[in-house]
Amino acid sequence: MTAQPAKPQHWRRIIHLLVFLSMLIPLLRPLGIPIPIGETSRAVYDYIQALGPADVLLVSSNFSVPQAPECLPQMTCVTLHALSRGAKIVVIASSADGARYATTVTELAVDEGARYGTDIVLLGFLPGEEAGVSAFLADVHRTFATDQEGTPLANLPLMQTVHTGSDFKGVSVTTASANDMDFWPRQLQKYGAALIMASQASSWPKLQPYLRSGQVTAGLNGQRDAAEYELLLHRPASSVAAMDATSGAYLLIVALVVASNVAYFVFERRKGR
Amino acid sequence: MKLTLERNLPLVAAFLIGVIIVVAYFVDIPQLTRVSTELRNWAVIITAFTMGIGLVNLSSVHVKRIAAMNRKDWYNSVLLLAAMGTMFVATYYQKSFESLFKYLFDNVYGPLGTAMMSLVMFGMAVTCYRGFKLKNLDGFFIVFGAVATMLGNAPVGAAISKYIPALSDWVYKIPNVAGQRGILISSAVGALAVGLRVLVGLERRHIGLD
Numbered sequence: 001m002t003a004q005p006a007k008p009q010h011w012r013r014i015i016h017l018l019v020f021l022s023m024l025i026p027l028l029r030p031l032g033i034p035i036p037i038g039e040t041s042r043a044v045y046d047y048i049q050a051l052g053p054a055d056v057l058l059v060s061s062n063f064s065v066p067q068a069p070e071c072l073p074q075m076t077c078v079t080l081h082a083l084s085r086g087a088k089i090v091v092i093a094s095s096a097d098g099a100r101y102a103t104t105v106t107e108l109a110v111d112e113g114a115r116y117g118t119d120i121v122l123l124g125f126l127p128g129e130e131a132g133v134s135a136f137l138a139d140v141h142r143t144f145a146t147d148q149e150g151t152p153l154a155n156l157p158l159m160q161t162v163h164t165g166s167d168f169k170g171v172s173v174t175t176a177s178a179n180d181m182d183f184w185p186r187q188l189q190k191y192g193a194a195l196i197m198a199s200q201a202s203s204w205p206k207l208q209p210y211l212r213s214g215q216v217t218a219g220l221n222g223q224r225d226a227a228e229y230e231l232l233l234h235r236p237a238s239s240v241a242a243m244d245a246t247s248g249a250y251l252l253i254v255a256l257v258v259a260s261n262v263a264y265f266v267f268e269r270r271k272g273r
Numbered sequence: 274m275k276l277t278l279e280r281n282l283p284l285v286a287a288f289l290i291g292v293i294i295v296v297a298y299f300v301d302i303p304q305l306t307r308v309s310t311e312l313r314n315w316a317v318i319i320t321a322f323t324m325g326i327g328l329v330n331l332s333s334v335h336v337k338r339i340a341a342m343n344r345k346d347w348y349n350s351v352l353l354l355a356a357m358g359t360m361f362v363a364t365y366y367q368k369s370f371e372s373l374f375k376y377l378f379d380n381v382y383g384p385l386g387t388a389m390m391s392l393v394m395f396g397m398a399v400t401c402y403r404g405f406k407l408k409n410l411d412g413f414f415i416v417f418g419a420v421a422t423m424l425g426n427a428p429v430g431a432a433i434s435k436y437i438p439a440l441s442d443w444v445y446k447i448p449n450v451a452g453q454r455g456i457l458i459s460s461a462v463g464a465l466a467v468g469l470r471v472l473v474g475l476e477r478r479h480i481g482l483d
């Protein structure tokens with residue numbers, strides 16, 4: 001007697017339950033799967049490590065709430081690492097939700113000892129996507145007359161040295177939008193600043209041509225690279241904590257693909273004959 | 274005259290502004306660069322206005338639904354307007370309502386948005402189970418690419434075999450880049466053609482003509 005597959009109306013619920021358990025169990029009882037440091041996170045780390053007190057890094061927050069678990073740790077790691085090297089940071093946001101996360105990162109930096117106005121400045125939300133970025137890089141003070149709190153840029157020591165895109169040593173863009181990957185290299189190339197792009201894992205394939213051509217200096221791939229960066233900084237946080245759950249979920253999906261193909265070859269093709 | 278102004282003025286404006294910005298990009302003339310920068314700042318202001326327009330439009334649609342009361346889910350419109358109004362007040366008057374804004378964003382909006390995104394995972398698992406079948410050569414490539422990149426994106430891949438991260442990297446860097454470059458180049462050529470058509474006035478759908 002041959003085994004029969006499960007009834008079709010229950011298999012979705014079974015899969016949903018398995019997915020839920022594959023993520024819940026590792027969160028409650030961490031498996032401790034080692035997280036090797038890859039070349040992509042190492043490349044970003046090395047670039048930020050080479051920054052110094054004379055360098056100004058532009059950090060742009062371009063993601064929304066659903067992408068925050070992946071993107072916020074990336075932006076936090078890059079910002080705090082750059083500040084630890086003595087670099088100065090100017091923070092903007094190109095998405096409405098990103099403005100809140102830009103504020104979060106700035107507050108965290110100030111809590112860790114950065115001096116607002118001298119080490120870090122939060123300019124706020126920049127509407128207009130590519131047109132906005134183009135205007136900003138052409139003339140920073142014309143696009144932002146004040147910072148997010150309303151302080152005139154003339155009163156902020158850091159902004160006395162930043163007037164155009166040429167005054168930035170590097171730009172770090174944390175984004176979930178494939179559109180950003182097209183226009184940031186396009187707009188930044190005439191200013192000569194290096195471009196670091198931290199993206200959601202689903203946008204990582206889109207970034208590859210720009211990485212291979214050198215238009216983007218280095219990139220971070222989703223939560224995995226955020227976890228590796230946290231380990232490089234010796235500050236394990238939410239991304240490291242989520243890696244076991246990610247591994248469990250991906251392993252389950254591979255098992256489901258194998259199971260569906262076994263079922264296909266054993267049952268459906270036999271039925272077809 | 275009015276018909277001509279409605280028809281021709283936007284086309285002339287689009288042509289002049291487009292030419293100024295394109296020429297300023299390639300030719301370094303200080304006066305032209307100043308004009309180009311100012312025009313781009315105007316674009317920033319106009320984009321900011323569109324957010325206000327969206328707010329007004331959304332409010333108008335849902336107020337009409339509530340007023341009509343002939344839809345059985347009119348109470349959803351009440352909830353939407355109440356939530357939108359609360360968040361608007363908390364954000365606009367952030368200095369006075371700082372703790373309310375932070376609470377609503379970090380403890381309500383954030384978790385809700387993340388929860389909605391996480392539902393994708395369940396659907397994706399079902400799709401992978403149903404769709405990734407080795408029926409033919411195309412199916413093999415899809416399954417191979419998906420499994421390689423998934424395991425490469427999690428530490429478990431390196432734990433299973435040291436070759437899995439390398440395989441995942443190969444998929445991203447070689448076949449993916451080849452495909453992405455084809456798409457990028459073709460979309461860039463298409464964008465160039467559309468841009469030229471808008472500049473010379475052949476493309477007029479954006480001003481409600483043709």
